[in-house]
Amino acid sequence: MLSRTDLRGRVPSPAALRAMLPRAETDVDAVLNRVRPIVEDVRDRGVPAVLDHTERFDRVRPASVRVPEDALKEALDRLDPAVRDALEESVRRARAVHADQRRTDVTTQVVAGGTVTERWVPVRRVGLYAPGGLAVYPSSVVMNVVPAQTAGVESLVVCSPPQAEFGGLPHPTILAAAALLGVGEVWAVGGAQAVALLAYGGTDTDGAELEPVDMVTGPGNVYLTAAKRLLRGLVGIDSEAGPTEIAILADATADPVHVAADLISQAEHDTLAASVLVTDSAELADAVDAELVAQVERTRHRERITTALRGKQSGCVLVSSVEDGLTVVDAYGAEHLEVQTADASAVAARVRSAGAIFVGPHSPVSLGDYCAGSNHVLPTGGCARHSSGLSVQTFLRGIHVVDYTREALEAVAPHVVALAEAEDLPAHGQAVTARFGGAG
Incomplete structure (x- = not known):
């Protein structure tokens, strides 16, 4: 099912590797001219423009942008108890990990009577985006809100697309997650118009102010990414997220059932999702292919998954050794990298480029998506070679205070x-x- 690239007996240069490895193509520049008029319309007309574009793209026109607080409470009250328990555990673990990312002010005495203090100051107001397209992502609410709150951001607004099925409100699980985290401000708006409204602010249909933010974070489609690019500078952004990715570095000790299941789990996100296996074992590659065929047939979203696995962004890369595999995965710079090899911890410790690393047979990416405690908002498209995922640090600014x-x-x-x-x-x-x- 996976196309193969055979690099056994050779290790191309980093530049050559970047050109030949499977990668989803997302041309943000190609949609800028389609997004620019939307952004400018929101700048000029405010909420009426937002609602017009929302009606056009989401086929629903909310009565207002801001979600009533009683709708948040009701969504939390009606949330499936099992889902609530899972979200609470996800939040607990995320808070524990992110609490250890806090920075402390440091004062350096350069000379007698001369000091420089580095103060860490949180961004004042942040807009956090939770997608609502092919799937609903309450986990993205957790991953955005927890580090922002831990950093000390004083004002948060969550944006998520309105749903016709729910009367023009975002999906109730999104609303419930926001309420669970203590976020009282949620806007029913998605896509490029959401980023524009966050950047420019406006006046809601009831006359209430929709205050602009200083920063926008969270993943979305190419149109949201294009809006981030256009508005970067007026607001800060976390990154320009592309299609999701998993790379698995595996040797003959890996279980093909696990490897196939993990490749499928990532392909489930989107037809453009990338699932890449890097291995020095042709036998494992063959076994994984057989498992993919069998397991995909049993999945709910088999058509979407099959399209992703057969796309040019996915594939299997054969290498001569795990050492060569490390060179390949560092050149690839995956959003998510699993290491399923003998002595996986030692191999993982040598990886230099990955958004997050999942070590051994019992640390699948899906654990990180929900309940590992790590953050799942991560760099894509090879950006892990130079950028980090969302963290408390994302929402902090270091300010030098000079006192002589x-x-x-x-x-x-x-x-x-x-x-x-x-x-x-x-x-x-x-x-x-x-x-x-x-x-x-």
Whole structure:
């Protein structure tokens, strides 16, 4: 079922590997011209534009953008007890992990009388996006809200697309997750118009202010990503998320049943989802292919999964050794990387590029999606080679606070003047010497 790339006996350069490895193609530039008019319309007309575009794309026109608080409470009250228990456990574990990511202010005494303090200040207001297309993602509410709250963000709004089935409100499980986390502000808006409204703000149908945010986080489709790109700078963003990915580095010790199940679980997200196996065992590759055929037939979303597994973004890469496999997965930079090899912990410790690493046979990606305690909002499209997933740090800004006495400044003044003259910026030096009666 998976196409094969045979790299046995050779290890291409990193540049060559990036070009030949399976990868979903998402051309954000191609949709910018379709998204730009939506963003500009929301900027100019506010909520009426949002509702017009919502009616066009989601086939429903909510009575208002902001979801009434009693709807949040009702959704939580009606939530399936098993789902509520699972969400509560997911939140508990996520809070435990993210609490250890908190930064503390640090003061460095550079010289006597001269200090630099690095203060960590949370973003004041953040918009958190929870998708609502092919699937509903209350887990994304957890993954966005928990690190933001842990960082100390004082104002949060969750956005999720309205659903005609639910009277123009977001899916009730999304509303319940927000209520469970103590988020009282939820907007029934999705896609590019959601990002635009978060960036520009507006006035709701009842006259209430919809305050703009300072930052937008959360995954979405290519249109939402294009809106993030257009509005980056006016607001901060976490990343430009592409289709989801799993790579599995496995050897002959891996169980093909587990490997196939994990590849399928990721393909279930989207027809563009990428499922990639990297192995030094042709026998394992054959066994996984056989398992894929058998297991896909038994899945609910077999058509979607089959399309994803047979797409050019998915495949099996044969290598000569686990060592060569490490080179391949580092070049690929997967959103999710599973290591199912002998001595998996030692192999995983050598990986340099992955959004998250799942070690051994009992740490599947789906655990990380829900209840590992880790965050599942991760870099895609190879961006794990240079970027990290969502964390408490995403919502913090480091601010240097410089505090020098007169004596400490006077002692360093000659160096400041020398460097200012070297850069032909004499007024910079004069700004120092003027404090001591000098002309610079």
